[in-house]
Amino acid sequence: MDAFLIILTGSLVAICAALLGSFLVLRKMSMVGDAISHAVLPGLVVAYLVSGSRASLPMLVGAALVGMLTTFLIELFHKKFKLQSDASIGVTFTFLFALGVIMVSAFTGKIDLDQDCVLHGEIAYVPLDILVTGTVLDHLPYTVWVLLAATIIVVGFVYIGFKGLKITTFDETYAASLGISTAFWHYALMSMVSLTTVVSFEAVGAILVVAFFIIPAASAYLLTDQLKKMLFLACGFGVLSAVLGYYLAATINGSIAGSMATVAGCLFVITFLFSPKQGLLKRKKPLSTKA
Amino acid sequence: MKTAIEVHDLTVTYNQKPALWDIDFDIPDGALVGIIGPNGSGKSTLVKSMMGIVEPSSGWVKIFDQDIEQVRHKVSYVPQRESVDWDFPTNVMDVVLMGRYGRSGLFRRLSKKDKRIAAESLEKVGMLQFAQRQIAQLSGGQQQRVFMARALAEQAEMYLMDEPFAGVDAATENSIFEVFQEIRDSGKTMMVVHHDLQSAAKYFDYIVLLNTRLIAAGPTEEVFTQELLQEAYGGKLSILDQIHAIIEQKGYPVRES
Amino acid sequence: MDWDIVIDFLLLRDPNVRYVVLGSVLIGASAALTGCFLFLRKRALVGDAIAHAVLPGICLAFLVFKTKNPAILLAGAILTGWLSLLFIDWITNKSRIKTDTAIGLTLSWFFGIGIMLLTAIQKTGNASQTGLDKFIFGKAASMVDQDVFVFGGLSIVVILVIFLFFKPLKLISFDRDFASSIGLPVGRYDFLLSTLTVLAVATGIQAVGVVLMAALLITPAAAARFWTDKLKRMLLLAATFGAFSGIVGAFISYTTPRMPTGPWIVIVISVIAIFSFLFGAKKGLVVRQVRQQKMQRKILRENILKLFYKLAEEDGQLYEQRGVDQLTNRRFFIPSQLKTGLQQLLKENLLEKADLDYRFTEKGVEEGKRITRLHRLWEMYLTQYLKIAPDHVHDDAEAIEHIITPEIEAELVHQLEMPELDPHDSTIPYGEKLPNKIKD
Numbered sequence: 001m002d003a004f005l006i007i008l009t010g011s012l013v014a015i016c017a018a019l020l021g022s023f024l025v026l027r028k029m030s031m032v033g034d035a036i037s038h039a040v041l042p043g044l045v046v047a048y049l050v051s052g053s054r055a056s057l058p059m060l061v062g063a064a065l066v067g068m069l070t071t072f073l074i075e076l077f078h079k080k081f082k083l084q085s086d087a088s089i090g091v092t093f094t095f096l097f098a099l100g101v102i103m104v105s106a107f108t109g110k111i112d113l114d115q116d117c118v119l120h121g122e123i124a125y126v127p128l129d130i131l132v133t134g135t136v137l138d139h140l141p142y143t144v145w146v147l148l149a150a151t152i153i154v155v156g157f158v159y160i161g162f163k164g165l166k167i168t169t170f171d172e173t174y175a176a177s178l179g180i181s182t183a184f185w186h187y188a189l190m191s192m193v194s195l196t197t198v199v200s201f202e203a204v205g206a207i208l209v210v211a212f213f214i215i216p217a218a219s220a221y222l223l224t225d226q227l228k229k230m231l232f233l234a235c236g237f238g239v240l241s242a243v244l245g246y247y248l249a250a251t252i253n254g255s256i257a258g259s260m261a262t263v264a265g266c267l268f269v270i271t272f273l274f275s276p277k278q279g280l281l282k283r284k285k286p287l288s289t290k291a
Numbered sequence: 292m293k294t295a296i297e298v299h300d301l302t303v304t305y306n307q308k309p310a311l312w313d314i315d316f317d318i319p320d321g322a323l324v325g326i327i328g329p330n331g332s333g334k335s336t337l338v339k340s341m342m343g344i345v346e347p348s349s350g351w352v353k354i355f356d357q358d359i360e361q362v363r364h365k366v367s368y369v370p371q372r373e374s375v376d377w378d379f380p381t382n383v384m385d386v387v388l389m390g391r392y393g394r395s396g397l398f399r400r401l402s403k404k405d406k407r408i409a410a411e412s413l414e415k416v417g418m419l420q421f422a423q424r425q426i427a428q429l430s431g432g433q434q435q436r437v438f439m440a441r442a443l444a445e446q447a448e449m450y451l452m453d454e455p456f457a458g459v460d461a462a463t464e465n466s467i468f469e470v471f472q473e474i475r476d477s478g479k480t481m482m483v484v485h486h487d488l489q490s491a492a493k494y495f496d497y498i499v500l501l502n503t504r505l506i507a508a509g510p511t512e513e514v515f516t517q518e519l520l521q522e523a524y525g526g527k528l529s530i531l532d533q534i535h536a537i538i539e540q541k542g543y544p545v546r547e548s
Numbered sequence: 549m550d551w552d553i554v555i556d557f558l559l560l561r562d563p564n565v566r567y568v569v570l571g572s573v574l575i576g577a578s579a580a581l582t583g584c585f586l587f588l589r590k591r592a593l594v595g596d597a598i599a600h601a602v603l604p605g606i607c608l609a610f611l612v613f614k615t616k617n618p619a620i621l622l623a624g625a626i627l628t629g630w631l632s633l634l635f636i637d638w639i640t641n642k643s644r645i646k647t648d649t650a651i652g653l654t655l656s657w658f659f660g661i662g663i664m665l666l667t668a669i670q671k672t673g674n675a676s677q678t679g680l681d682k683f684i685f686g687k688a689a690s691m692v693d694q695d696v697f698v699f700g701g702l703s704i705v706v707i708l709v710i711f712l713f714f715k716p717l718k719l720i721s722f723d724r725d726f727a728s729s730i731g732l733p734v735g736r737y738d739f740l741l742s743t744l745t746v747l748a749v750a751t752g753i754q755a756v757g758v759v760l761m762a763a764l765l766i767t768p769a770a771a772a773r774f775w776t777d778k779l780k781r782m783l784l785l786a787a788t789f790g791a792f793s794g795i796v797g798a799f800i801s802y803t804t805p806r807m808p809t810g811p812w813i814v815i816v817i818s819v820i821a822i823f824s825f826l827f828g829a830k831k832g833l834v835v836r837q838v839r840q841q842k843m844q845r846k847i848l849r850e851n852i853l854k855l856f857y858k859l860a861e862e863d864g865q866l867y868e869q870r871g872v873d874q875l876t877n878r879r880f881f882i883p884s885q886l887k888t889g890l891q892q893l894l895k896e897n898l899l900e901k902a903d904l905d906y907r908f909t910e911k912g913v914e915e916g917k918r919i920t921r922l923h924r925l926w927e928m929y930l931t932q933y934l935k936i937a938p939d940h941v942h943d944d945a946e947a948i949e950h951i952i953t954p955e956i957e958a959e960l961v962h963q964l965e966m967p968e969l970d971p972h973d974s975t976i977p978y979g980e981k982l983p984n985k986i987k988d
């Protein structure tokens with residue numbers, strides 16, 4: 001049962017992250033996703049302190065706000081201070097993350113967070129954390145409920161917003177010429193990324209969630225030329241990584257989230273070598289139109 | 292003749308640096324207009340500010356006597372081909388269907404009619420047999436024609452196209468030009484950013500000659516003089532360059548508030 | 549806080565403290581120096597990937613050799629650091645995956661492996677494993693002489709190599725095409741720079757840890773860039789910032805043992821950076837805004853003089869005294885600004901006080917003439933050379949008149965063949981000529 005719950009948790013994280021990560025990869029914003037996932041940490045700590053509980057509504061809101069603040073700061077440094085964009089990303093997220101780690105150390109004991117949790121989460125403890133309410137909620141751990149809700153939100157967002165995400169990702173200027181608000185879709189996507197980071201935090205930590213965002217999406221990107229298929233494949237890669245990662249961790253007795261990321265990377269390398277379209281061993285000349 | 296586009300004292304800057312300066316001209320309804328100028332002369336910027344994609348520092352553009360927001364659905368825009376990443380995982384038909392998003396909205400299913408219109412547009416540019424082709428596997432000329440088809444699918448009254456002939460061979464260029472003529476003959480206005488001086492005289496009724504400043508705008512035979520072309524492409528306007536450099540360096544305001 | 553410890557640290561009494569400070573300074577400086585080149589080549593985030601990628605190397609080295617000997621752990625770190633660079637290049641070159649995704653992918657994959665190995669090592673209960681996790685968030689104070697010898701020594705090597713190869717490294721960072729056109733082996737210097745980066749990162753993790761190492765590379769460079777345009781000064785500044793935050797980090801690490809050092813170093817260097825973004829002498833926001841304001845004030849003063857001259861043209865009275873009302877009747881001024889503008893003009897001896905009013909001095913007349921002349925010359929230029937209709941040129945000339953330098957003015961006069969009248973038939977006032985009454 002525990003194995004099932006842990007794999008379920010990992011898979012839910014993987015599905016949310018893979019869907020959003022596919023768009024991050026296609027928008028060339030992978031590193032912005034990385035930055036956001038690091039930077040929500042101080043928001044999380046503050047929310048913990050204020051609300052005294054975990055994964056509650058104020059916490060989601062607080063962390064999502066910090067996620068937005070990150071994108072905003074990156075743009076501020078870039079546009080207002082005229083700092084080149086890669087450096088603005090680097091400066092912003094290291095600063096916010098450092099702040100978060102210090103807060104975690106300073107408030108040890110007051111909050112239920114420690115450095116290990118920040119780094120790779122505590123997915124192994126997920127099954128233990130069951131609410132006692134005497135209702136149907138008792139059947140599944142708290143984290144799983146939260147992740148289920150988040151998955152519904154993210155899947156709904158991608159399903160309903162599919163066209164908007166697609167057109168603003170593929171051709172931003174054209175979308176603007178049709179009167180579509182590119183800023184709206186940008187910030188909507190970023191807030192979903194923040195939300196996913198926050199709800200996945202306890203399971204996989206701030207840094208490893210990046211692996212769930214980027215790696216399965218990159219593998220899927222190598223395999224297909226259809227956006228919808230890419231989304232499904234990315235979810236598939238994510239879930240597969242979660243399953244295999246769990247057993248790898250059990251074998252070597254290491255961090256489960258770390259093992260899931262490891263498996264995701266290995267699956268990427270296999271795809272990279274053997275993909276029929278983009279695979280290294282199959283292709284004769286590059287199809288890429290990269291500038 | 293009715294005026295289709297009115298550009299009034301338009302100035303656009305990117306971080307202080309002027310890309311367009313004090314542009315002022317009118318375009319009559321139903322004209323096939325070429326926007327000509329050297330690299331970096333602000334051609335794309337002009338088209339983008341007509342579409343309301345970039346904010347002007349001063350001045351305004353009116354289309355059919357109205358603000359672009361009121362007539363957006365009547366105007367169709369084709370961005371420069373290099374502005375998108377052709378590795379994006381999608382196929383030709385899907386790209387052309389994006390031309391229908393403006394009308395059908397982002398949240399409604401595309402109808403049979405939308406699909407029929409998209410297919411017809413592809414037919415017009417001779418790309419129907421490639422409808423299911425992945426866009427990464429198109430040649431430059433084919434990519435260009437896909438963009439054209441997407442614009443046609445909008446069924447607009449006016450077309451603004453940014454370098455539709457870039458990276459296109461002679462045969463494709465001819466067939467694209469035929470489509471242009473068809474559009475013009477149906478009474479619609481077209482503005483086309485173009486690079487090649489030689490063919491420009493042949494293609495367009497009306498020409499806007501640009502080099503950050505407006506050099507000239509008018510019927511082709513009036514604008515296409517050796518002297519004016521020299522002005523647009525020659526180094527004769529070095530004073531302007533000096534001024535622009537000072538503005539950018541020191542951050543002078545381009546307009547007094 | 550225990551003040552004895554603070555004083556111990558500050559006086560460098562304890563030889564251990566001396567080691568720690570020396571190590572932190574060297575590490576901070578070498579990371580900042582290599583970071584400058586990464587920054588200038590817009591590869592800042594590659595540094596982040598390398599930093600995360602050294603973790604599995606350290607763990608593997610420990611697993612294989614069962615030792616915490618710093619030299620061996622360092623070798624492991626350098627190995628996987630280099631591997632991550634190759635991996636990034638490999639997938640971007642051989643597939644349609646773009647650089648940012650390649651970086652993020654490499655970073656999170658290598659880090660995932662590192663975490664997996666680290667946790668596995670920790671659970672073996674091997675007594676000697678304690679302390680490996682200091683490489684995650686850094687712990688400067690735990691450096692012993694052996695560490696300083698290895699880490700500090702390598703930092704010195706990095707600094708020396710940068711010093712020796714300054715010229716070619718500068719060239720390949722600014723103008724690769726030119727560098728290869730003069731026969732510089734660009735590929736080899738790329739390799740050198742990459743190696744230096746890996747070395748700097750691998751040594752830096754002792755102080756900051758792998759997660760935040762990127763800051764020690766990028767942030768000092770970003771901060772330094774706001775103070776200077778010269779590469780040498782930028783390197784010097786960045787190294788100073790890096791070293792300073794290293795010392796502060798060591799201090800915190802020494803005085804509050806439970807705190808991780810890395811985050812504090814990052815906070816210090818980030819604060820320096822944000823200060824630089826605001827107040828940096830070259831590109832800082834405040835400096836730019838002050839410059840803008842100065843310019844606005846100059847424009848205002850020139851507009852006042854031009855108006856004086858215009859009024860003089862109208863009534864033919866150059867030295868007539870004019871009140872604030874007369875000025876504001878003709879042109880909109882913000883009253884407070886007008887007042888300071890007039891004060892300034894008095895001080896510069898361009899206007900003089902007459903009762904409650906103001907009037908031109910001789911010097912003022914020349915200045916008023918000059919602005920008017922530039923305005924009208926520019927209008928001429930626009931109509932003649934750019935075929936802009938005369939009723940469209942005024943606004944443009946209002947802005948440009950303040951920009952035209954004497955050289956450009958000479959050029960304009962030359963190209964326009966010293967015109968007498970502007971497009972609206974007003975006389976263009978040159979040198980000593982007195983203004984004629986305006987025609988209407």
Ligand SMILES: Nc1ncnc2c1ncn2[C@@H]1O[C@H](COP(=O)(O)OP(=O)(O)OP(=O)(O)O)[C@@H](O)[C@H]1O
Binds near residue numbers: 337
């Ligand atoms: N987003 C931007 N930010 C900053 N500067 C820009 C931006 N877009 C364009 N510019 C600058 O504005 C000027 C005009 O650019 P624009 O793209 O309009 O020129 P163009 O005539 O279309 O050139 P091309 O023939 O190369 O397409 C150029 O100097 C360009 O560098």
Ligand SMILES: [Mg+2]
Binds near residue numbers: 335336371453
């Ligand atoms: Mg262009």
